[in-house]
Amino acid sequence: MKTVLSYLAAAVALSAIAFLLGAYQTDVYRKLLLWIALAISYNFLFGISGQIAFSHFSFYGIGAYTIVILITQAGLPLPLAVLATVAVCVALALVVAIPATRLEGFYLALATLAFAQLFIVVLNEGGSITGGTGGLASYRLPEILGVRVAGPWYTVVIVVLMLATLAIVGRLDRSWFGRACRAVRDNPEAAAAMGVNVRRTKIIAYTITSALAGVAGMVYAFVDNTVNPHIFGLENAFLLLFMVIVGGSGRMAGAILGAVLLYVMPFVLSPLIGHHHALVFGIFMVLAVLFQPRGLIGLWDRWQRRRRQPPAPRPQIAKGEAVKREGLA
């Protein structure tokens, strides 16, 4: 009950903001919400399930392109097109996951990188279906029962999408499935000995998170009302990775923090140092990986812990951390 109320409160507050913004700010706000949604689902795939996959942003693109094609070219009504898009994302995720989850670490990264590249090639070569390099444009969100959701109300749709993603991923994380995913990442051999079907767990995690990315893409399609190959390139796939790592992989709050920070950073830095903001990105990444593998949220945790029990030394924990630091050195 308490969680339901806090979700409602967040929905109301985030939606209220939508009605206060001008056109440009609305665009920034919507994309921020979409990045947060993507970072939350990618955090489950990368941070919790431990799958180094670069296909997440491609599924965002698949969702966007599929719904546009189904509506404008196949002429499906919106609700049907939404269901069909989800089905396409799930099917494609399974096609990728079933062979790819046999691979680990570096090889999974390579395979999904190849998939992401292939997706761009397909978009560019797709002729009139995908619109080639120019993509698809000049379409609009169809009306539902004579009403076209637009303006701040469409921003509300995005708020609901983001919170629904958070709720779904949060539930998974706090369930036996989330524990199984972490167990598989930490120690697959021990997980299997406890009865966890390692491959199946990875496939399900990959499919659910990829489908969530697809749904976010579907919503994105009607933000800019244009989709093109340039948007769904690897650059953004890496940005997503950076968001989760800098924020703190494996933690929902970390993913949200990373998404907000890295999305907002260029807006703050560009006026100051122009295109050099990419350099600041890189420095942030290196610092995070070197000194704070748990990300910014890890810093926050440490500060909280220190605040809660100030001077009392906790020898056992101190010892554990000392060992970890030695291990890193």
Next chain:
Amino acid sequence: MTAAAPLLQVRGLCKRFGGLHAVSDLDLDVRAGEVLGVIGPNGAGKTTTFNMIAGAFEPTSGDIVFDGESLAGVPTHGFAPRGIVRTFQHNKSFDSLSVCENVMVGMHTRMPASLWQVLAGTPASHRAEREARRRAEELVDFVGLAEFAQAEVSTLSFGQGRLLEIARGLAARPRLMLFDEPAAGLAPGECARLEEIIRGISRQGIAVLLIEHDVRFLMALADRVAVLNFGRKIADGTPEAVQADPAVIEAYLGNVENLAHA
């Protein structure tokens, strides 16, 4: 012995690694509530045997029958749901989970809520989660780690990590529990505590199979002892009978007569 068939029946088990016969033609029985110890010098095939019974290695030939069902072709993750659970010699914990959550992973195959129920956040899934946490706390308490229930695994000592392995295994409600050198690396006080815990497990009617280097620890604990040497069983009986067996003495000490003549 009762007339009922043993819970675990190993028949003609063989494992070859290339030209090496790690285990040859091995027969073993374990009954419910019985503690079977398996010992042998280094390289006798203990660990290979253990890994086959735990489902980590596939036998080259022979059969493992558990509760009347052959385990041939059953994948590793199929052993826990059938009631066979192991511990690891080198503790293999899930480091990003708390002590309590590690134990909850042990309940993986016993969780009543489906993934759909989890996604929908049904009351049944919340209830299952609460119940799992309560049971995990009980088990953590049973092995004596209650004060660490919410701690990170990295704060545990090696011996406490071993106890966590046991609690996690018990969470799966096993009928046969396999211990891979449970006393290895433990201080004497910890060994005594471990002995007590394994006895407690056996008293609950759970069959126990343990392989062990520490002969004294094993002889005190086991109802029956099987001795392996060069991948074959050379003795099987009560601890007293096995200790008096000339073949066992020879395997451990070499040929004593030759030694005397030297």
